[in-house]
Every structure is written in C-alpha cells, then in structure tokens.
Amino acid sequence: xxxxxxxxxxxxxxxxxxxxxxxxxxxxxxxxxxxxxxxxxxxxxxxxxxxxxxxxxxxxxxxxxxxxxxxxxxxxxxxxxxxxxxxxxxxxxxxxxxxxxxxxxxxxxxxxxxxxxxxxxxxxxxxxxxxxxxxxxxxxxxxxxxxxxxxxxxxxxxxxxxxxxxxxxxxxxxxxxxxxxxxxxxxxxxxxxxxxxxxxxxxxxxxxxxxxxxxxxxxxxxxxxxxxxxxxxxxxxxxxxxxxx
Numbered sequence: 001x002x003x004x005x006x007x008x009x010x011x012x013x014x015x016x017x018x019x020x021x022x023x024x025x026x027x028x029x030x031x032x033x034x035x036x037x038x039x040x041x042x043x044x045x046x047x048x049x050x051x052x053x054x055x056x057x058x059x060x061x062x063x064x065x066x067x068x069x070x071x072x073x074x075x076x077x078x079x080x081x082x083x084x085x086x087x088x089x090x091x092x093x094x095x096x097x098x099x100x101x102x103x104x105x106x107x108x109x110x111x112x113x114x115x116x117x118x119x120x121x122x123x124x125x126x127x128x129x130x131x132x133x134x135x136x137x138x139x140x141x142x143x144x145x146x147x148x149x150x151x152x153x154x155x156x157x158x159x160x161x162x163x164x165x166x167x168x169x170x171x172x173x174x175x176x177x178x179x180x181x182x183x184x185x186x187x188x189x190x191x192x193x194x195x196x197x198x199x200x201x202x203x204x205x206x207x208x209x210x211x212x213x214x215x216x217x218x219x220x221x222x223x224x225x226x227x228x229x230x231x232x233x234x235x236x237x238x239x240x241x242x243x244x245x
Contacts, residue, residue, distance in 0.1 A: 030070045030205065031206040043192035043193060051101070066082045071166070079116060083112075092104075099137055101133060102132070110126070112125075126164050130159075177206075179206045
C-alpha cells in the first residue's frame with residue numbers, strides 16, 4: 001500500500017513538472033538571412049580597443065538586416081523580418097572572458113516582422129532590441145574552417161515586444177533574440193582591435209523565443225523541489241524494505 005502511495009506521488013510530481021514547463025519553450029520564430037545579409041565588424045582605429053558592428057547594409061545612416069521567418073507553436077507564422085539600426089551606433093568591448101564581448105548601442109534598434117498568421121496578414125511583430133553580448137567561438141569540427149558568433153549566446157531577454165498580430169503570445173512582452181553569424185575564415189574579431197580593418201560574417205539561422213514569466217519559473221522550481229523530496233522518501237522506504245526482508 002505504501003509502495004503504491006509513493007509511486008502515485010512520484011507520478012504526480014512528474015506530471016506537475018510537465019505542466020509547469022513554460023509554454024514559451026514550445027513556441028518560437030526561426031529567422032533565416034538571405035543572400036547578401038551580412039554583419040560587418042570594423043576596428044575603430046589605432047589606440048582603441050572596441051570594434052564597431054554594422055547590421056546589414058546601410059543607406060545613409062539607416063542600416064537594414066532582413067530575411068525570412070517561420071514561426072511554430074503559438075507563434076506559427078510565415079513572413080519577413082527587418083532589423084533597423086543606425087550606422088556607427090553599435091560597438092563591442094572585450095571582456096575578461098575569451099571570445100565574449102559586451103555590446104553598446106547609442107541609437108535605437110528596431111525589429112519588424114510582416115507576413116501571415118492565423119489567417120490574417122499584416123504586421124506580425126514589432127519590438128525594440130537591446131543587444132547585450134556577442135560571443136565568437138569555433139564552429140563545428142567539420143573541417144570547414146568557419147567560426148560562429150552569436151548575439152546573446154547567454155540567452156538574455158533583450159527584446160521588448162511593442163505590437164503586432166503575434167504580440168499576445170508574449171505574455172510578459174519580453175523575448176530573446178539570437179542572431180547567428182558565420183565567418184568565411186577562422187579569424188578572431190579581437191584582431192581588429194586597434195586597427196581600421198574589417199571582417200564580414202553571413203547571417204545564418206537565428207531565432208526569437210518568448211521569455212518565461214517569473215510565475216512559471218517559480219512553479220517549475222517548486223515541482224523540482226517536490227520531486228526531490230518524493231525521491232528521497234522513496235529511497236528511504238526502499239532501504240527500509242531491504243532491512244525488514
């Protein structure tokens with residue numbers, strides 16, 4: 001009887017964990033950069049340690065990084081995205097961690113997504129971006145000699161949703177935007193520091209995912225604590241059964 005009670009409670013804990021997992025993890029938007037969609041890194045000259053970043057191509061002071069998107073889950077959709085920034089406004093600063101850079105922007109960075117979702121067409125999502133970090137790391141060990149860098153590789157919430165047909169799927173109006181770029185040659189961007197040189201990277205698969213609400217994280221943590229307690233009690237019970245036998 002006691003064994004059945006423990007088994008049932010363990011199953012309940014597992015079900016609680018499953019329910020407490022944020023739905024945001026099951027929804028997202030995949031971004032694909034088309035031909036010519038590049039990110040350029042440029043040294044800021046002799047005596048400087050920062051590196052400038054240009055997202056896409058610029059006309060005057062406006063720069064645009066564009067591509068296609070496909071959404072899944074509650075963000076199921078298809079369309080095109082556009083990231084708009086100001087030329088010369090984004091810089092990287094090396095940190096104490098190899099390959100990790102902090103990002104500073106002196107002008108707004110805006111995100112716009114248009115297409116179709118749920119039988120409707122128009123503006124799907126708008127938001128403002130706060131690029132937090134950039135991390136350059138070796139690419140897959142496949143002999144390609146490439147290097148991959150990711151904005152917000154540490155998954156900081158950095159997008160504030162401001163509108164669009166899909167805005168309601170972001171219950172706390174916050175999202176994580178990750179931009180992945182691939183370099184043609186295995187050259188670290190740290191070599192640009194103190195120079196006027198530049199490196200160009202191609203935008204590849206990227207993503208947007210909603211950030212989980214604090215209440216969901218609290219529920220998930222509570223489920224883990226309950227499961228841990230159940231497992232400890234079950235182990236004690238099993239040890240007691242062995243002693244009796």
